[in-house]
Amino acid sequence: MRTTGVRGLAALIGSTVIAGGVLLAPAAAAAAEQVVLSKGHTDAVDVHYDDGELSLKVHDDTVSPSVSRDPADVTFQVLPEAAITVPDDPRFAFLGPTGSQVWLLPLTQDPDLLWPGWNTTELSSGVFTGDQVKISLVDVDGPGDLFVFTQDSFGSPLMKFRSDDGLPDALDVPAHTHAHANWAFTAEGNYTLTFQADATLVGGGAVSTGPVEYSFVVGELSTGPDTVLSISGMADEEYQPGDTVTLQAVQTPQTDLDHYHWFSRCPGSDDFVIISGEVGEEYSFTATRELNACEYQVKLYDENHSVVATSEAVWLWVAFPPVDPAASQTITASIDPAQGALVISVDPDDRSVVLPPAQLSAGGDRWESTGSLRPVTVTDTRAGTPGWSASGQLPEDFVSAGGATFSAGYLGWTPQVVSQSNGQGVVAGPVVEPYVVGVGGGLGASAVLGSAPSGAGRGTATLSANLQLHLPTETVPDTYTATLTLTAI
Incomplete structure (x- = not known):
């Protein structure tokens, strides 16, 4: 030496x-x-x-x-x-x-x-x-x-x-x-x-x-058999908020080594982050909606704190909290035909949006695709010109024919006003970025596409939006669909 x-x-x-x-x-x-x-x-x-x-x-x-x-x-x-x-x-x-x-x-x-x-x-x-x-x-x-x-x-x-x-x-x-x-x-x-x-x-x-x-x-190359590390215990289906998640590190073949570190990476983060204090072969925690779409990984170390094996990442899916019927309300609205109407509509022959196949981002940390919402028409013939607001939401996650899913929150938009009648004051809704952990976002929640203030809503306006889709790199390859619900009030 x-x-x-x-x-x-x-x-x-x-x-x-x-x-x-x-x-x-x-x-x-x-x-x-x-x-x-x-x-x-x-x-x-x-x-x-x-x-x-x-x-x-x-x-x-x-x-x-x-x-x-x-x-x-x-x-x-x-x-x-x-x-x-x-x-x-x-x-x-x-x-x-x-x-x-x-x-x-x-x-x-x-x-x-x-x-x-x-x-x-x-x-x-x-x-x-x-x-x-x-x-x-x-x-x-x-x-x-x-x-x-x-x-x-x-x-x-x-x-x-x-x-x-x-x-x-x-x-x-x-x-x-x-x-x-x-x-x-x-x-x-x-x-x-x-x-x-x-x-x-x-x-x-x-x-x-x-x-x-x-x-x-x-130093010297290892001459023993390679140790493969994997994670067991992650359910394939969604967890409910409050469920206990228990993950287990599995060595193949089993060795005498027992020093681990657990890591997580959630949407919006480029790197895995060490989970403080988790150094055993088992890691348990409580599922929350904020942890939805997080990845978990475990590493095995030898006595010199050298990495012996690293597991593939596993994904956590957490459902939206269930709605308590006792804490809900049914809202009924009606429009007097004599006072005109507020109507939101799309062309029945032009209502499908097909995003281009997702491409890897420049940073290599996610899949990305962009597209355009088809024209949405809002017509207000009400005499009182109270103004209006048009909104959109994906109430259900994207689903493939094979049953794979990803969160509706990974889709965001940038609304646009394509045209409006003389005298209208229609403005586009705010930008909604795709979901980021700790920040929120995405069209899993209702978002304003466009609005008109009181006194400046009467007439016909055409709205659209640029769509942005950001997906984790581990999303299962397939073709996914979801339905965007549009409302005007």
Whole structure:
């Protein structure tokens, strides 16, 4: 094991390596295969743009000829020999206390270690604004922190990415760049690094790879059977508010490990958040309407607090609170025919809205689709011109032919006044955003499409709305329908 001091550290990370120009294009891999890269040169974050799509690949130069691989097929190993001692130098205090250990893949190549970098030499000039792309470190999931840095001519660190002070970190990289840096990990164990590349096309429009996960192992590879973690106990049907939900972590095969952490992610949140105090194999809580459409995940840890296994997420569905008939009222309204009428209507031959197939959002955190409400006509012939308000609501959730559902609240709208009679003062209703936890929203509750004040409602107005649908990424693929109820009072 290495115990490098200040001079040894400086020798390992002496200077920045950035090469301009074009590398030889890596050959395509003959077939997908799972590989472990532990020694030699590789461009771990290799940016490509083909057929209008930006993508991240791995340029594996440890074989001859070199090949291009999918990051999902690669495990990057930081060998135990990469361990060094943090020097007594305040410039490197971010690595940890003096004398503690970190595992360092150095800026300059060591033939006995992995030499990862990033590469944009496959990108053509004149495609992206400024001839550059933005490479971001979006997330680091592991037992320690990651620091990726170069050094100036005086040996002082120049940080590129670091996980200890909040992510994402972004780096603007010109096309035709091939670069290396120091990769320092503060603990042994399994890490998942999530990178993303984004760019703006010269002709307009943004392109993104979306988040791409990279697997790193610091230290020895596990030789035992993989432990698969799952969650049992979540009911397929809806819970009623007040029901007890009991989730159980299940190991396959069973091990002696018993240290867990439970996580949740609710609509409106991009990331899973740790549930404080829940470290056992069982997690119980009370279902509330506010928790509807939340996801739950559990992770298993070893004695070094390294993640051994992560479960797939499970979804919680909570019904609307039941209505107590004893606390309800029946409202009957009538209109004197002699005084005219207030009528809301739609063309019977133009009453179906078919939203385009949902697409993944730029952030990769949800499905999105937009469309337009078909014209809604409100005619007021009442002599008293009391004004009116037209509203819409989805009283039931969306349902597919296969019985899958999602909440009506995931649909929102931006109302519009298409036309109105002379003398009317019709205004569009407020924007209703799709449902967000803790904020609310969505058309699961009644929302105003348009209104006219007293004295300015008589005549005929045509209303519409732009529709916005935001769905969790785990929504079951299918075709869903729901009925929008329109009322005018």
